[in-house]
Amino acid sequence: MWVFIKSAVANIARQNRIPLYSLPAIAFAIPMVPAFVLLPAFYAEDIGLGLTLTGGAFFIIRIVDMTSDPLVGWLTSTDHPVWGKKKIWIAIGSVIAGVSLWALFTPPPDANSRYLISWGCAMFIGWTMVQIPYLAWGLEIAPEYHQKTKLAAYREGATLLGILGALTLPVLLLTGDDRHNLVLIAAVALSIGFVGTLCALAFVPEGTTGRFQNYSLISLKKVAANRLLLRTITAWLLNGIGNGVPAVCFALYATYVLQISDAERNILLLVYFLTAVLSVPVWLYFSRRLGKVRAWCCGIILACVTFPAALFLGAGDFWFFFVVCVLTGFALGADSILPPAIQADVLDWDRLRYRRQIETIAFSLWTVSAKFSLALAAIVAFPLLDFLGLQEGAQAGLWGLKVIYALLPIVLRYWLSW
Template sequence: MTQQNRLFSAFIYALPALAAAIPTIPAYVLLPSLYGDTLGLGLTLTGLVFFAVRVIDMITDPLVGYLSDRSQSRKPWVAGGAVIAGIGIWFLFNPPLLPSAFYLFGWATVLFVGWTMFQVPYLAWGAELSGDYKQRSRITALREGAGLIGILFAGGLPVLFSVNGPLEQTSLLATVTIVLGAITVPLIIVFVPDVLRNVVVQSGRVVACPVSSVSSAAPAPRDRPVALPAPSQWAGLWQNRLFVRLLAAWLINGLANGVPAVCFPLFVKYGLGLGQRDQNVLILLYFACAVVAMPVWVIASGRVGKHRVWCGAMVMAIAAFAFVPVLGNGDFVGFAVICALTGAALGADLALPPAIQADVDDWDRYRFGIRRTGLLFALWNMTNKLAMAIAAGVAFPVLGYLGLTKTGGVDVAAGDVSDPHAQALFMLLVIYAVIPIVLKMIAVVMMWRFPLGARHQSALRRRLARRMF
C-alpha cells in the first residue's frame, strides 16, 4: 500500500471522532448541571443518577472488548454502537421541561452503552492500524485532533448562532452530532481496512497475518484466540505491571481532569459570577488551545518520549491550577489564561496516553502470547468512565449538601468561610482546583520513569515479528 493510501486511511479513520466528540462536553460537563440545576432535578439526585449510569456503562466495557476481540470484524460494533448512541443523544439532549430521574437514567444508559459499543472497538481498531512507535502517536493525534475539532464545534456553534439557552444549545449539538455521524461512520466502514479480517487462526496458531493499512511496520501476531475471560486470564492482566502502572496513572489523571470538568459550569456561574456566553467562550478557548498544542506535544514525544512529554504537560496544568484561588469575582481574563494553559495540557492528555497504551499492548502480546487489544482498551475506556463517575458522584452530592445552588455568588477568594454560602463556594474552589493539583502530582511521579520508550518498543516489534515467522 502506498504512503498516500495509508495517509488516506488514517485520515478517514479519524473522522468519526469528530462527530463522537461533539456531545462529549454536554454529556460529561453540561448535562449534570443542566438536569441538576437548570431543570430542577437537584445536584444530589443528578450526581447519583449519573454515577449509577456510568457504573452500568463500565460493566459493558470489558464485555464489548472481549466480544469484539472474538469477532471477525470491528466494523459492526462501530456501526451498531453509533446508531444506538445517536438515539440516546437525541432524547437525552432534548429533555422535557420537568424530566424525572427515570427519564435521565434511561436515556443516559442508552447513550453510554451505545457509546461503549462504538468507542471500545474504535480505539482498538486504531491501535491495530500500525506497529510503529511514532506512527501510532500520529494516528492517535489525528483521531484525538478530530475529536478536539468536534469539541470546538460544540463550543463554537452556540457562540456563532447566539444560542445561549442550555436547552437550545443541547438540541443544536444533538442535531449536528447525528448528521455528522451519519456521514463519517459509513466512510470508515467502507474505506478503512479491518485488521481482524486478515487474521486466520487454526488450532490456536496464526496461519495468516494482518497487514497494516497505515504502516509497513511488522504486524503484531495473534498467537491464539482470546478465550472467555477467566480468573486466570484476568490475573494475567494484573501481572502486566506496565499495563497496571499506566492504567493507574490514567485513572488518577482522569480524576484530575474529570473533577474540574463536571464542576466547570458551577465554578463559572457561582464561583466567578460569569454568564452563559462567557462560559461558551471559555470552553471554546480551552479546546482551541488543545488543538493548537497537540501537534507540538506529538513532535516533542518523538524526540523526548511520550511519557516524559505527558508528564511535562501535567506539570503545566498543575502550575495553571495553582492560580485559581487568586481569582476574583468576574475575573474573566485571569480565568481565560488558566483555561488556555490547561487546555494546551489537555492536548497531551488526549494524544499521548492512548499511544503509550498501544505500546503496552505489544508488551502484553509478547509477554503472554495472546491477543486482547479490545479487552485492554475496554479496561482503558472503563477507567476513564470510572474517573468521570467518581467526579460527578462525589462532587455534586457534596456541593448539593452544602447548598451551592442556593448561594448568590460571592468572591471565592475573599469570602467569609464562616458563612454557609461562602463555605459552599470555598469547597467548590477546593474541588475544582486543589484536588486536581494533588492528583496530577501523583500521576507525574508514577509516569516519569516509565520504562517503555521508543527503543524498547522497536525491539518488541522485532521480536514479535520473528515469533510470527
C-alpha cells in the first residue's frame, strides 16, 4: 500500500512539477510590495528616521544585497555534492529571510537606522540565497522553449497573486494602520511560505544539470563576450530603474500629491496589481503572435503613454489616478512575465553556442542590476526630496516628487523601448 501511495504521489508531482515549483513564489511575493513600496515611507515617517537617513539606510542595504549576489552565484554554480544543490540553498535562505522579515516588519517604536540596516541586510541576503538558485532551478525543470514561457507565466503569475493577496488583506479588513498591516503581511507570508516551500522542495525534482561554468573572473569575461546577454542585462537595469523610482516614491505621491488616506492608497495598489494578473493571458497571446521582445516593447510603450498623466494630478484626483493604475497595471503584466522568458531564451542560445551552463551566474548578474536600480532610486529620490523640503510642504518638494515619480521613469522606459 505504501509503495502504491508513494508511486501515485510521485506521478502527480511529475505531471504538476511547474505548478508545484511556482507555489513558493506566492509567499516570496507577499512581502515584496510592502518591502519595496511601503517600508521606506513607514521607517521615514511612522518610525521617524526622516527621508535622508532612510534613503541612506536602504542604499546601504541594497549595496550589501548586491555584493551577496555574485557570492551566492559562485557557490551555487559549483558541482559540489552538497553546496551545488539548489534545494539546500533555498531551504537555508528561507529560514534566514523569514526570521529577518518578521524583525523588519515588526520594529520596536524606538528602532533606529542600525536596526533597519542590520535586519534589512539579513533579510535581503537570505532572499538572495533563495532567489538565484530558485530561478536557475526553474530552467532545469523546463528545458523546452515553450515550457520556459509556461514556467515564467506560472511563476510570475504566482508572484502577482502573492502581491495581490498582500494588498487585498488591508482592503478587506478596512485598516489604514501601516504597522498593523505589516505585522499581518509578515505572518501570512511566513505561514504560506512554510507550506509552499516545503511542497516544492519535497515533490519537485532537483533538475537535470550539465557542465556548469565556474564563477570566476575568467568565466565573467567569457560571459561578457556574449553581447546578447549584455544587452538583456542593460535592458533589465534600465527597466529596473524605471520601475524602482515610482515604487520607492508611491507612498509619498499618494500622501503629498493625491492627499488620499492609507486605505485609498491600498485600493490603488490592489487595482494596479489585479490588472497585471488579469493581463497575463493577453500578454502570453501577444508574445506568441508578435514575439516576446516586441510584445514587451508594446507594454513599455503603453506605460510611457499613460503614466505621464500623474504629473498633472493633484489633491483629490483619486479616480483619475485609478484609471492610470488600470492602464499601467496592464503594462506591468508584460513587464512581469516576458523579461524572464527572454532571459531564459538567451541562456538557451548561450548553452547551444558555447556548450556551457551559466544560469546561476547570469541570474546573479540580472539580480545585481535590478538591486542596483533600487539602490539608486532610494539614494537619489529620498535625499533630493528632503533637500527640496517635501515634508515641510514646500512647492519645490511637491513638484520635485511629481517629476521624479512620473517623468523620470518614462524617459528611461522610452529609451529602453527603442
